[in-house]
Amino acid sequence: MSVAEPGPIGNAIERVSGGQAPGLLRRSLAVGRTRAGLMITVLVVAVAVVGPFVAPASETGFVGAPYTPDAAGTVFGTDYLGRDVWSRFLYGGVSVLALSGLCTVIGVGVGLLVALLAGYSRTWVDELLMRTTDVLLAFPAIVLALLFLAVFEPQPATVVATVAAGHAPRVARVMRAAVLDVAGRDYVRAAESMGLRRWPIRLGDLLPNVTGPLMVETGLRLTYSVALVAGLGFLGLSGLEADQADWGLMINENRLGFTVQPWAVLLPVIAIGLLTVGTNLVADGIARAAAGTDREVGG
Amino acid sequence: MSLGRLVGRRLLVGALILFIVSVLVFTASLFLPGDAARAVLGRTASPDRLAALRSQMHLDDPPLQRYLSWAGDLVTGDLGDSVVSQTPVVELIAQRSVNSLLLMALAALIATPVALLLGTWSALRRDQLADHLTSLATLVLASLPEFVVGIGLLFVFSTGLLRWFPAVVDQTQGVLVQPEVLVLPVATLVLAVSPYITRMMRATMLEVLDSDFVHQARLNGVPERQVLWRHALPNSIGPVAQVVALQLAWLAGGIVLVEFLFDYPGIGEGVVDAVTNRDIPTLQALVMLVAAFYVVVNLLADVVGVLTNPRLRTAGS
Numbered sequence: 001m002s003v004a005e006p007g008p009i010g011n012a013i014e015r016v017s018g019g020q021a022p023g024l025l026r027r028s029l030a031v032g033r034t035r036a037g038l039m040i041t042v043l044v045v046a047v048a049v050v051g052p053f054v055a056p057a058s059e060t061g062f063v064g065a066p067y068t069p070d071a072a073g074t075v076f077g078t079d080y081l082g083r084d085v086w087s088r089f090l091y092g093g094v095s096v097l098a099l100s101g102l103c104t105v106i107g108v109g110v111g112l113l114v115a116l117l118a119g120y121s122r123t124w125v126d127e128l129l130m131r132t133t134d135v136l137l138a139f140p141a142i143v144l145a146l147l148f149l150a151v152f153e154p155q156p157a158t159v160v161a162t163v164a165a166g167h168a169p170r171v172a173r174v175m176r177a178a179v180l181d182v183a184g185r186d187y188v189r190a191a192e193s194m195g196l197r198r199w200p201i202r203l204g205d206l207l208p209n210v211t212g213p214l215m216v217e218t219g220l221r222l223t224y225s226v227a228l229v230a231g232l233g234f235l236g237l238s239g240l241e242a243d244q245a246d247w248g249l250m251i252n253e254n255r256l257g258f259t260v261q262p263w264a265v266l267l268p269v270i271a272i273g274l275l276t277v278g279t280n281l282v283a284d285g286i287a288r289a290a291a292g293t294d295r296e297v298g299g
Numbered sequence: 300m301s302l303g304r305l306v307g308r309r310l311l312v313g314a315l316i317l318f319i320v321s322v323l324v325f326t327a328s329l330f331l332p333g334d335a336a337r338a339v340l341g342r343t344a345s346p347d348r349l350a351a352l353r354s355q356m357h358l359d360d361p362p363l364q365r366y367l368s369w370a371g372d373l374v375t376g377d378l379g380d381s382v383v384s385q386t387p388v389v390e391l392i393a394q395r396s397v398n399s400l401l402l403m404a405l406a407a408l409i410a411t412p413v414a415l416l417l418g419t420w421s422a423l424r425r426d427q428l429a430d431h432l433t434s435l436a437t438l439v440l441a442s443l444p445e446f447v448v449g450i451g452l453l454f455v456f457s458t459g460l461l462r463w464f465p466a467v468v469d470q471t472q473g474v475l476v477q478p479e480v481l482v483l484p485v486a487t488l489v490l491a492v493s494p495y496i497t498r499m500m501r502a503t504m505l506e507v508l509d510s511d512f513v514h515q516a517r518l519n520g521v522p523e524r525q526v527l528w529r530h531a532l533p534n535s536i537g538p539v540a541q542v543v544a545l546q547l548a549w550l551a552g553g554i555v556l557v558e559f560l561f562d563y564p565g566i567g568e569g570v571v572d573a574v575t576n577r578d579i580p581t582l583q584a585l586v587m588l589v590a591a592f593y594v595v596v597n598l599l600a601d602v603v604g605v606l607t608n609p610r611l612r613t614a615g616s
Contacts, residue, residue, distance in 0.1 A: 033438075134312075135319045138594050139586070140552020143570065147586050150574040151327045227444035231556050234446050235571055251450070255560075258450075258466070259458040265450060273447045280442035 024212055028289035037281025044275045048093025057084035059091045059245045067257040076263040079254050089267040091245035100225035107164035108218050111171025116202045119179030133169035141166035154239030163228045167221050174217055178210040212290035219283025223276050230272045247272055306602050313598045320590045325366045328579050379580045388584045398474050399565035403550045406488035411543055414493040418500025437494035446556040449487040467562035484561045491553055492546040499542040503535040544600030551593045
């Protein structure tokens with residue numbers, strides 16, 4: 001069964017094969033949209049990281065009446081409990097970034113391991129692993145995450161585990177195809193004929209030659225992680241402490257006052273939007289560089 | 300292998316996957332800390348009430364027996380009672396399914412032709428400004444999470460700049476008597492699925508326009524309009540059809556956040572409600588429903604892919 005999640009660069013991925021990391025990064029930076037994406041991403045990350053140190057008010061302190069866009073002494077007014085929206089925005093990026101970063105690393109890591117194992121085994125292991133991904137891919141990512149969250153209480157650790165569990169089978173599919181492609185090449189046969197064992201070949205010959213698709217996949221998964229982590233926060237299910245500032249949670253808390261105090265929702269929404277666009281532009285740029293073309297896909 | 304047998308085999312695989320999914324969904328409830336009864340009643344529940352609910356939910360039976368009776372009920376359409384509202388789950392789900400299908404059908408019916416036309420138009424203007432703008436816009440839209448797009452639409456058309464459409468659905472009435480509530484959720488879903496279809500259509504169209512038979516048709520003096528409608532378009536529909544089907548499958552998950560955002564009484568909002576209330580029987584039924592839809596549409600995408608690609612047709616055997 002095919003993977004029901006064609007990325008925006010699905011076409012380019014098919015053309016990606018091999019590509020050593022350092023040269024590929026340099027070539028990616030020659031693509032305009034990689035630079036634009038990188039700048040946007042760095043900007044949002046900087047706001048999230050530096051934000052807590054420059055926030056004018058505390059994360060939880062009350063500074064005025066609830067839902068007042070022009071409360072005295074505030075830039076963007078107050079939220080549903082009368083806390084400073086601008087300060088909570090500045091505090092609220094770290095959790096989204098940290099959680100989505102973790103989801104990406106774990107999800108891509110597990111997916112890559114499965115791919116290396118399955119793509120270079122030529123035994124029932126491959127069949128077993130791929131049929132397992134079939135089952136996991138029978139749920140839309142968000143529904144799988146919600147099923148997990150209903151069973152294990154919503155906590156940041158559960159969120160990371162469920163989102164990563166959604167990524168792993170999708171990453172495994174893409175990376176297995178890349179590994180299979182490399183596994184038939186002459187230098188792998190040469191390594192085999194020298195009597196090298198399977199894991200040294202996987203790590204020494206296969207892994208270095210699938211870094212292109214791996215980087216693209218990592219960028220894509222980061223985009224989806226941000227969307228899912230923030231989306232679960234938006235549903236009020238990210239399991240953070242009730243008064244912790246978090247971009248996803250801010251949208252959930254303040255959405256009923258969207259008409260009177262739009263900033264409490266708009267600021268985090270804009271930040272999340274910029275972050276996903278930034279990371280996806282980078283992923284697209286890398287895909288183009290790896291495909292050996294900076295022209296439009298199919299061109 | 301004949302095409303019929305290939306399709307039949309895929310159907311069999313789909314049924315097998317659904318079976319394993321049902322085991323997984325059922326097993327998930329076994330892992331509940333405490334158990335389903337405690338999840339409903341909370342930590343302060345008295346032992347008597349817990350015991351009563353446990354026997355009502357047959358929690359004391361062995362797991363295999365519980366699975367068989369649950370799966371049997373599922374197949375016969377008896378989904379049990381919601382442990383929160385005590386009403387049959389079927390009643391809760393029926394209206395929500397209709398509402399969600401309406402949302403998805405409208406989104407698909409609008410998104411598909413618009414995206415196909417936009418992709419073709421963009422391909423015909425290759426490397427011109429319009430093409431670059433379309434490419435950038437679809438890339439940005441494809442990156443944005445659907446709730447970000449939805450909130451943006453809400454701000455522009457409902458609560459902020461313009462006040463054209465209601466922000467939420469009046470849940471005391473049916474959806475059809477207030478069709479204006481459909482506009483923004485449908486628009487959000489259309490904006491979510493169109494970019495992929497547009498990009499795929501553009502790429503395929505470029506390939507077809509560059510192919511030998513199109514060159515030949517042009518050399519034969521076939522008018523450009525006819526080249527496009529008679530030769531290029533029919534030949535690019537095949538590869539694109541699979542992406543369209545995959546995007547339809549995506550809608551099954553996409554409705555979750557969108558329905559929650561607009562308070563739309565559909566399956567997606569039902570899933571979120573069930574998770575928030577820890578209403579496991581309802582959640583199990585809803586997740587099975589979504590998974591079934593997802594698997595079936597993915598299967599269709601697969602079959603469409605096989606039917607339209609002669610190389611795959613033989614590779615499958």
